[in-house]
């Protein structure tokens with residue numbers, strides 16, 4: 277079973293968990309035939325990786341590595 281993104285003739289897109297050998301489901305919005313569209317799964321997987329240190333916001337280095345007390349002290353008093 278894999279996740280596929282499907283698009284119908286109306287332009288609806290939706291994702292299904294689908295067996296490779298089973299027939300594609302019709303659109304739940306209109307019952308029209310659907311086609312597979314290229315999955316974004318791989319792209320999302322790469323984007324989910326934590327960013328390397330060199331692309332972290334530079335301002336973070338001015339907060340003593342995110343020291344909670346220091347950050348709290350930066351907030352305006354209520």
Ligand SMILES: [Zn+2]
Pocket residue numbers: 284285286287288303304305306307308
């Ligand atoms: Zn549709």
